[in-house]
Amino acid sequence: MFDLIKIWKHQGRQYIPDVLSVTLPSIHAGKPQIEAKSCKNNCKACKDICPSKAIDINPVNLDLGKCVFCGECETLCPEKKIAFTPDYKICSNDQSLLMIYEGEQREIKLNPDKIRNEIKRLFGHSLKLRLVSAGSCNGCELELNACGNVNFDMGRYGIEFLASPRHCDGVVVTGPIVENSVEALRITIEAVPHPKIFILNGVCAVSGGIFAESNAVNRSILDIYKPDLLVPGCPPHPLTFISGVLALTGRSA
Numbered sequence: 001m002f003d004l005i006k007i008w009k010h011q012g013r014q015y016i017p018d019v020l021s022v023t024l025p026s027i028h029a030g031k032p033q034i035e036a037k038s039c040k041n042n043c044k045a046c047k048d049i050c051p052s053k054a055i056d057i058n059p060v061n062l063d064l065g066k067c068v069f070c071g072e073c074e075t076l077c078p079e080k081k082i083a084f085t086p087d088y089k090i091c092s093n094d095q096s097l098l099m100i101y102e103g104e105q106r107e108i109k110l111n112p113d114k115i116r117n118e119i120k121r122l123f124g125h126s127l128k129l130r131l132v133s134a135g136s137c138n139g140c141e142l143e144l145n146a147c148g149n150v151n152f153d154m155g156r157y158g159i160e161f162l163a164s165p166r167h168c169d170g171v172v173v174t175g176p177i178v179e180n181s182v183e184a185l186r187i188t189i190e191a192v193p194h195p196k197i198f199i200l201n202g203v204c205a206v207s208g209g210i211f212a213e214s215n216a217v218n219r220s221i222l223d224i225y226k227p228d229l230l231v232p233g234c235p236p237h238p239l240t241f242i243s244g245v246l247a248l249t250g251r252s253a
């Protein structure tokens with residue numbers, strides 16, 4: 001009994017009371033900021049080092065939908081223009097809102113005009129999701145699994161992963177969508193009753209990431225099924241996923 005009390009006291013209260021107002025430690029690489037100061041002559045160190053072609057210059061801009069958050073651009077920039085902040089709210093439903101330009105001070109949000117009416121109406125209290133790994137490394141799955149643990153507890157918002165797509169309201173995809181997964185993904189999406197939500201989780205799913213140009217990747221299914229939510233990160237932090245889904249379903253701005 002005393003041992004149990006000691007463990008309880010040692011661990012303290014683990015759950016996060018409000019997942020929308022947490023301050024993550026500075027070591028977390030979230031939304032980048034690019035300062036509006038001049039680059040050294042002909043410098044393109046950030047563009048050259050970026051493994052996923054997420055950066056362009058003149059002006060310096062960074063595509064969060066392609067960034068794998070390796071931090072190399074921040075380390076190599078001689079002017080220290082690029083800095084990753086701990087801001088984990090980096091989801092959007094609009095690719096253009098994932099572009100960060102130098103000198104820009106903007107929160108990343110969803111485009112309200114692109115949220116279908118039935119999403120807020122039907123999924124604002126309960127949302128059951130089926131996960132499909134379409135060539136993922138399992139990093140995304142680990143973090144999505146953590147979304148339901150005692151710390152993040154997304155079940156308190158009625159958001160859960162289920163096994164059967166027939167009992168779900170939407171599909172979450174991880175991985176760059178490899179050819180061998182396309183048919184399984186299509187069958188799973190079709191098995192979810194209408195209306196349904198479609199989420200791309202992780203840079204691989206959002207843009208193909210570092211695998212975008214691989215012959216094994218076939219993203220043509222995205223011409224048919226349009227995503228309702230893009231979740232950047234490699235892998236996305238549980239708070240990124242949860243805050244994005246809450247915004248999509250009308251439970252936060």
Ligand code: SF4
Nearest residue numbers: 050067068070071073
């Ligand atoms: S942190 Fe992102 S933008 Fe910077 S080099 Fe890595 S992948 Fe490219």
Ligand code: SF4
Nearest residue numbers: 137139140202204234
């Ligand atoms: S986004 Fe990163 S963590 Fe997720 S599947 Fe791709 S490589 Fe793995």
